[in-house]
Amino acid sequence: MFRIGEFAQIAQVSARQLRFYDQLGLLQPAHIDRETGYRYYSIRQLPRLNSILALKELGLTLEQIGPLLKDSISATELRAMLTLKRAEVERSLHEQQAQLRHIESRIAQIDRHGGTEGFDVILKSVEPAPFLSLHCAYADMDEAVRMISLVAEDGARQIKPALRDKLIVVARNDRDDEKLDLEIGFSLTRPSNAAVRLRGDYLLRASELPAVETMATIVRPGTNxxxxxxxxxxxxxxxxxxxxxAGPCREVFLEPITGPPGFEGALVEIQFPVRQVA
Amino acid sequence: MFRIGEFAQIAQVSARQLRFYDQLGLLQPAHIDRETGYRYYSIRQLPRLNSILALKELGLTLEQIGPLLKDSISATELRAMLTLKRAEVERSLHEQQAQLRHIESRIAQIDRHGGTEGFDVILKSVEPAPFLSLHCAYADMDEAVRMISLVAEDGARQIKPALRDKLIVVARNDRDDEKLDLEIGFSLTRPSNAAVRLRGDYLLRASELPAVETMATIVRPGTNxxxxxxxxxxxxxxxxxxxxxAGPCREVFLEPITGPPGFEGALVEIQFPVRQVA
DNA sequence: GCTTGACTTTGACGTTGCGTCAAACCCGCA
DNA sequence: TGCGGGTTTGACGCAACGTCAAAGTCAAGC
Incomplete structure (x- = not known):
């Protein structure tokens, strides 16, 4: 019989660990002195402790290990747990690999540009939302910007504040077209089928912004x-x-546009639907 | 200005998280109502929150992120932290891969043998220890077993219990020799140069069992x-x-041999020095 | 103006597997 | 009979929040 310290040394674990396993009922000492409370372990308990450690190495929690130590039904059950665990570890492995890529790309970015600003790309998911918009193609940026201003101002006037949400521009540049194929409009807080007529006879029509599971987004202050x-x-x-x-890019104007045209003070979130490539 | 829930929804985080970041001083609300304690966030705080989230994605702790948000010295500092983090993630990645192999080999084992017993291989390190042993080659198992018995019995008689530790057999089968090249003896609790003479004129000589950093070990009850x-x-x-x-295998007799010859009740730890292969 | 339901506040505990004190005993050796 | 090293229970700490609970607040509809 060994005292806890010796047994700990033999098994290469800490005494605290043994006390903890005792407390959980995973490995109770072969004998406890009634008077002093001293724990005494038999070398015969080493295999059981080793079982615990081996299963722990496999990534099982102590809670999961407990039932497995009763060697009654453990074979199939263990296999099942390990299969689950395997899936979990594989997933976590992929995550870590992704994280490693993130880190490396960020390091490379610092080395190239030296800066640390404007590169906080965040993944998020977006819900579907009713959309009241104008779908049209524009020859150049200036034309597009003018139209965005028009929609922003007239929309703000004509759509009730309670219904109007945010100004959003969807860019459908599927092919490398010369023209800018844009959908300019407002997301709504609740569905509505009413169309809105703007100056110059433009018409905002109701549609829906589809949900996107994974969006790579970045928030930027400044002009277009x-x-x-x-x-x-x-x-x-x-x-x-x-x-x-994996889809058309969006620009979301997070703040209602107030200042002079040019959106100098605007805060814009750029959103790219993405999917992981194997 | 948004209340905590709205801001949380926009940024895709939980309100609890925002309160937590407030508490840590990472992201304090733009305004707090004196009377009600309500937190109000400005959309202008979204970039800062996104910085936090982006750095968190890279695996930094909140504690590490705090100082980086002051954009004074952050560029080089951030690079340094990320380099550290990269090393850490790479190490953790290797560990996970090893763990995955462990799991898969264990599953395969269950599928082949159905059993779950006797396969608790665990890694440990062993310290160097003084050793009092007989180095010799044996023609077959029987001869070796007889000699082990002899050393066990005579050694137990002639070496003081305070000095004598455990019976250990080291197998130096470097080449696939026919003969068993064994070193049989006792580890000692402290160094000693005295040799011990056994029956049949065999001599136990002092030497040292070298330390081994990584041992693959397994504990088995039963005979040789x-x-x-x-x-x-x-x-x-x-x-x-x-x-x-990566070296000669050892058999450590964990219990002093008491019963009849044959070691029926013995508890033996088998140890293989190993090293990782890239 | 009042009710009501959704929202917010602080505070506390739980999570995982121990590490690390602290104060009070205990053991074996000289 | 000391004494130095081991042992006991108990408590707190960790990392980043999730999840109640009780009490106070807001805003919309009547």
Whole structure:
């Protein structure tokens, strides 16, 4: 019989660990002195302790290990648990690999640009939302910007504040078309079928912004022009982290546009639907 | 300004998380109502929150993130932290891969043998120990077993209990020799140079059992013959888990041999020095 | 103006597997 | 009969929140 310290030394575990396993009922000492409370372990308990340690190595929790030590039904049951555990470890492994890529791409970014700003790409999911928008193609940026201003101002006037949510621009540049194929409009707090007529005879029609499970997003202050560099940043991020673009990009104006035209003070979230590439 | 719930929804985090970040000083609300304690967040705080989330994705702790948010010295500092983190993640990745192999080999084992017994291989390190032993080659198992019995009995008689520790057999089968090249003796609790003479004019000489950093070990009750199946089990384990044998194997008799010859009740720990194979 | 239901506040405990004190005993050796 | 090292129980700490609970607040509908 060994005292807890000796037994701990033999088994290469800490005495605290043995007391803890005792407390959980995983490994009770062969004998406890009634008067002093001293725990005494037999070398015969080493195999049981080793079983615990081996199962722990496999990633099982102590709670899961407990029942497995009763060697009655354990064979099939153990197999089942291990199969589950395998799936879990595989998933976690993929996550870690992704994390490693994130870290490396971020390091590379610092080395290239030195800066640390504007590169906080975040993954999120978005819910579907009713959308009241104008779908049209534009020859150049200036034309598009003018139209966005128009929709922003007239929309703000004509849609009830309680119904109107955020100004959103969806870019459907599927092919490398010369023209900008945009959908400009407001998301709504609740469904509505009413169309809205703007100056110049433009018409906002009701539709729906579909849900997207995974969006790579970045928030940028500033004008549309500058936001184009952000597009590049997100693109780099997406490539470096083994994602690919899976749908039309969105620009969400997080603040109602108040200042003079040009959106100098605007806060814009750029969103790219993405999916992981194997 | 948004209340905590709305802001949480926008940023896809929980309200609890925002309160927690407030508490840590990572992200304090733009305004707090003096009377009610309600937190109000500005959309302008979203970039900061996103920075936090992005850095968290990279695996940094909240404690590490705090200082990085002051954008004064962060660029080089961030790079340094990320380099550290990368090393950490890489190590953890290797560990997980090893764990996955462990799990898979264990599943395969269950499928082959159905059993769950006797396969608790665990890794440990052993300290160097003074050793009093007889080094010799034997033609067959029987001869070796007889000699082990002799050393066990005579050694127990002639070495003081306070000095004598455990009976250990070291097998130096470097080449696939026909003969068993064994070192049979006792480890000692403290160094001693005295040799011990046994019956039949055999002599135990002092030497040292070297330390081994990584030992694959398994504990088996039973005789030497049965223990040979254990050798196979450990071998399988070593291969499946990408280790390789890196030195002479040891058999440690954990209990002083008491019963009749044959070691029926003995408890033996088999130890293989191993190293990881890349 | 009042009711009501959704929201928010602080505070506390739980999670996992022990590490690390602290104060009070205990053991075996000289 | 000391004494130094081991042992006991008990408690707190960790990392980043999730999940109640009780009490107070807000905003919309009547």
């Amino acid at each position: 022009l500058e936001s184009h560099t952000s597009f590049g940043a997100v693109g780099t991020w997406i490539e470096a982290n083994h994602y690919q673009i | 013959l049965e223990s040979h199946t254990s050798f196979g089990a450990v071998g399988t384990w070593i291969e499946a888990n990408h280790y390789q044998i």
